[in-house]
Amino acid sequence: MMRSGRLGVGVIGAGRVGPVVAAALGAAGHALTGITAGSDPDRTEAILPGVPVLDAAEVARRSELVVLAVPGSEIPALVEGLAAVGAWQPGQLVLHTHAAFGTDVLRPAAEKGAIPLAVHPAITFTGTSIDLRQLNGGYAAVTAPAPVLPIAQALAVELGCEPVVITEGDRAAYGEAIATATEFSREIVRQSTALLAGVGVESPGMFLSALVRSSVDHALSAAFDAPWSDPGPTSPGDSIQG
Template identity: 30%
Template sequence: MVPDIGFIGAGKVGEALASKLSEKGYEVVAVASRSFSSAERLAANISSCRPYSTPQEVADVATLVFITTPDDAVSSVQEGIDWHPGQWVVHTSGALPVSVLERARSRGGLTGGFHPLQTFADATGESLSGSTFALEGEDPLLSSLKEIALALGGSYVVVSSEDRALYHISGVLASNYVVTLMGLADEIWRRLGLSASGVDSLLPLMRGTVENLARIGLPDALTGPIARGDAGTIQKHLQALKVRMPELTSIYSELGLNTIPISLEKGVIDEAKAQELEKILGG
C-alpha cells in the first residue's frame, strides 16, 4: 500500500517521477521546490497535485516524500523539516547513503533510497519504463518502493548504503563516461579537420556497439584491434598519439589494458597474446 506522495525538488527527476506515478494511479498530492514557479510547473500537469511554497508544507500533507533536489541539497533540506512519526522519506540519489535522511529517521520516520539507473536530460518520464531502480530501506517502505519500481515498468535491485558509491560508479562508467569517450573521439575529428564535429559520423558506430551489447552481451560485443590481437595496429596508434596527441596516450593505454581481459574471456586471444599486448600498452 503506497500512501499519498509529495515531492521536494521540481527538477528533471522529480517531474518525471511525479507525472509517471500519477499516470499509474498513485496519489501525488504535493510539491515544493526552491522556486515556487518550478513547483507550479510540475503541479500543472497533475490534477491531484498542489504546489506549495515550502518543503514543510509537503511534509505536512504527504506521507511518502521524495526529495529530488541535487545531491548536495538533500541533507540540508531534510534538516529544515519537522518530520512526523510514521513519515516515509526517500531520496533519489545514486551515491548518497540513506543516513543523510537522519533527521527524518530520528523523528520516527522510515527512510530510503530510490535511484533510477537512467539518465534524465529532460523531465519526460518515458525512459523510466525498462529502467532498473536501486532501492534501500526497511519494510514496509521497501516493499512499497519495490511495488512502485515494478508499476513504473522497471525492475529493482536492493543496494546497501555501504555499496552505494561503488554501485553509482557503475552507472557513471556506463553513462557519463560514454559521453566523455565520445568527446575524446570527436576531439580527434576536429583536430584532423574532418568536419566541424565527428558526433554524427561516430554515433552510428556507438549505436551499433550498444545494440551489439543488447543483442549478444559481454564479452561477445567486443570487436577491434585488441579482440583481433593486432599488436601492430596498437603500436601504430601509440606512435600516432605520441607524435600528435600525447595527452590521450594514458587514457588510450588504460582502456586498452582493461580491454585485454574481455578479449581473453571472449576466447579470441590467448595468454601469450595478452601478455604481448600488455607489454605494448605499458601494463
C-alpha cells in the first residue's frame, strides 16, 4: 500500500524534534495543518512560520498524517486520550518518532482504523534548521506492519534519511543502542571537561573537540570495517600516544 501526492501533516509535540520533522516534510511538498504549543513559541515560529498552533485533538482531526514527537513516557496516554475523544480517523497515518517503541504503542489509534508507523531519525536534534542538514544523508529506523512498511520507508526518505527496517520485537534493543550512544557520549564529555577545568584548562570543550571527534571517527571506522572485532586499544592512553 503506497500513497502519493501531498498529505496534510500535523505535529503533536513542539520540542526539538517536532518542528524540524514538520519542516522537513513541508520541504518535501506536504501541507502543514498545525502543531501543538511548545515551551519556546519563538523557536517554533522561526522554523515553521505561519503554521497554526492548535490543541492535540484538533491537530489529529485536521491531518492525514499525525506525527507524535513527544517523550516516550507520554505516548501511551496521548494515543489513548485521543482515541477516547474520537480524534483518530480510519485510514489516517499516525507516526511517532521515539527510538524505543515500535507500533504497538499506537494500538488505540490502530483500533480506530488509523495506520501506525514508527520512524526514528538517528540524529541528535537541536530544534533548529541545523537539524535539516543533519537529516540529509542520515538514517532512520522504520517499523510498521508489512502492508504499510513502504509508507514508513517513503516518509523516512522524504525526511532526507535512508530507512533501515527494525522489527517490532527488536525495537527495544534498538532504543537501548541509541540511548547508550547518546547518553554515554554526553556523560563522558561532561566528566572530561570538568576534569580539565579543574586543572586550569581554559575552554575545555574546545580543547577536547578534535580529540573526541577523531576518537569517535576511529571507533566508527573500526565498527564499519569489522563490527565484531577488537576495536583497538583498551588502555585509556593508548589511543592518544600512537
